[in-house]
Amino acid sequence: MTAGCVSSDFEVETLAKSDINMVSDIHIDQTVILLKSLTRKLYKMNSEELARSPGATIDSQISRIFQCPPLPPDPVLSAKTGTDAILLGFEPDFEGDRVYAVIYGLFTMLYTAYNEKCDLFLLDFLEAQNLYNSARNIEILVWRLKTRYKPDGSLYFATNICDGPVQNLSFERLFGKLISLQDTMALVVAGRGDRLIKEAVHTLAFLPVGI
Numbered sequence: 001m002t003a004g005c006v007s008s009d010f011e012v013e014t015l016a017k018s019d020i021n022m023v024s025d026i027h028i029d030q031t032v033i034l035l036k037s038l039t040r041k042l043y044k045m046n047s048e049e050l051a052r053s054p055g056a057t058i059d060s061q062i063s064r065i066f067q068c069p070p071l072p073p074d075p076v077l078s079a080k081t082g083t084d085a086i087l088l089g090f091e092p093d094f095e096g097d098r099v100y101a102v103i104y105g106l107f108t109m110l111y112t113a114y115n116e117k118c119d120l121f122l123l124d125f126l127e128a129q130n131l132y133n134s135a136r137n138i139e140i141l142v143w144r145l146k147t148r149y150k151p152d153g154s155l156y157f158a159t160n161i162c163d164g165p166v167q168n169l170s171f172e173r174l175f176g177k178l179i180s181l182q183d184t185m186a187l188v189v190a191g192r193g194d195r196l197i198k199e200a201v202h203t204l205a206f207l208p209v210g211i
Contacts, residue, residue: 020192021120025194027185028114035107036062036173042099045158061100068118070108077101081108083206085136090148090156098156106141111133111135113182113209131186132197133207140206142175159177 036052043058052054053074056064064071070081076096077085079193085105113134115126147154159171190197200207 005019020188024126024185025113025121027181028118028120031110031178032066032107033102034174035110035179036066038171038174038178039065039099039103041174042103042159046099049099050099053100055174060137061097065100065104066105068111069116071106072109072189073104073108077104081105082112082209083109086141086144086206088136090144092151102141102157106138108211109137110182112211114175115211126185126189127211128186128190128197130181130209130211131189133200133209135186136200136203137184137206138175138179138182138203142172144205145171175181 004171010173038057039062043061050058050061053061065194073079073081073085074096077088080088082105085108086102087105088094088096088100089105094101113126113130114120145159150156186197
């Protein structure tokens, strides 16, 4: 084949990727898709939170949150990211948009678990423990969503609808897929380097995720 026959769509950078990195990129893409679906559902179920972000729409919030690298947090989060931002969303005296706090925190936690990269190349090495811990943190978040109540006795976030003969468990399915993605990636990375993952004991506290 002559040089003139090479497609202009060919990207040389793909030659620098290993199979594991391509798998990682797919996991990152799928994770963001699931997070965007969760964001949309949370805002629809908790519309009062969107009103705490003046002039914002669901689409504009999604565009603002899911930037890579992430935008700095809004001032209302007091520079908090990751699980610290998630926790802020459950504080009784927090006056900001709780959906934004939780989703921004979740997104930045997962961004950290993927080495703060938008695209993974051959020399970028993931830590299986970070991915494992991020999966456990999502489980802890799901528990908080079900069990954390405001002083007035209502849940901080409305999620699954359990009234009537049919239960809407779409949140459970989305969170389950997110957890599965991180656990699968943790096992792949651990297997590649013959590394052990330290399993967490049952805890209600978020686990560290860092680079």
